[in-house]
Amino acid sequence: MPIKVLVAKPGLDGHDRGAKIVARALRDAGMEVVYTGLHQTPEMIVNAAIQEDVDVVGVSILSGAHMTIFPKIMTMLAEREVDDIAVVGGGVIQEADIPKLKSIGVREIFNAEASTQQLIDGIERIVAETGRDRSRREAAHSTTSGQAASR
């Protein structure tokens, strides 16, 4: 089954050429890419990721706001009890910030020099590592869903 990826573009900067190139490259690699457009808030990104049930969220940040946006996304995913959607980042992100982002659960940072092929390989590797075999996840979930059924 195809890998499903959300390509998200948070914040106020109006540059989504890179995000669109990424979306097309991932499509050509056989992935299903949900594109949400510009100016996304962390809440919009998290809602879209959950409703679309993607394998990976790719967040493109060029504005320098990554140290506020990524923690918000990771916190909101945790609040929603979603732990099986991998978050990766791209754009302009300082080397020194990468360990900090990884420490809060961001799986990978692809800087501006990364080729689209590196991106494709990286996403395929992450999905394989996560072992997000949907059938297994569904089965594991079913054992707990009985207790968690209250709305």
Next chain:
Amino acid sequence: MIAHRVHRDLARAISAVENGVTDYRGALARFTALGSASNDTSASDTSANGTAARKRADVIGITGPPGAGKSTLVDRLIEGVRAAGETVAVIAVDPSSPFTHGAVLGDRVRMQRHAGDPGVFIRSMASRSAGGGLAPATRDAVRLADEAGFDVVIVETVGVGQVELEIVAVADVIVVVTVPALGDGVQAIKAGLTEIADIFVVNMADRPGANASATDLKHMVREGKRDIPVLQTIAQDGTGVPELVAALNAKRDGDDSNAVRAVRFEIVRRARDEAVRAALATLDTPDAAAVLDRVRDHELTRNDAIDALALMLGGTVHAH
């Protein structure tokens, strides 16, 4: 209101049926939060006995050619449905590449202002192997959204031509969206798309030719037996949308005359899906791969290869 947990579980359930992990019933059983809106009925076949304990979701189909403004119109309809206090799930289908199987799903872009509203669930679906304007799992996704307790389910098809009519099997009310000057009076009476409309919308009605297009459609409608409103909208700014919502509500309250057509269509669709699955499975075999290799190496003509593969499928060979 729909709980966040239900959003998550509905999304996972749709993935499960989309990826063939389980069928609709299995998905429902696994994600028990979904069934809590109708726990007592979820175990029995409510679709067959027709005695659901609660009101089922009304399913609105939005179809029409690419670029007619379907997504923008859906965005406006979400607004209208929410204003009436109802919850809404949207299933928006975009095409998969027949070559790479990849897809860019961009319908959400036009609906993002509803992304923070827990009364709105939006799911994009790639059409995958299916023709017909929907994805193989769309129908099950609609049923799951119904079970999750949404009042209205809107299904937006792939941009379609005249023969992608799968929406008939899914929707209670079908809106065919067109734009001015797309076709003259002859286009309007062609079979197919125009036959499935419960409501016609001429969108982008501020463009030249809108009145003429609407008039063509009205003439066509007048010759038929059914009452089919022809409306004009400008989805971009919301003009005409209240009238569309009112027309939809009137159709939703009417009798379900589309049901017989939907059942017939679904039976034929399933038979066809089976045949497609069988064909794809055959193509995956080493024998088929060998035939395809020979085509590539100029050892077989295309027609000979097609005949050979058709024989493998157990079908008859048609001369081309």
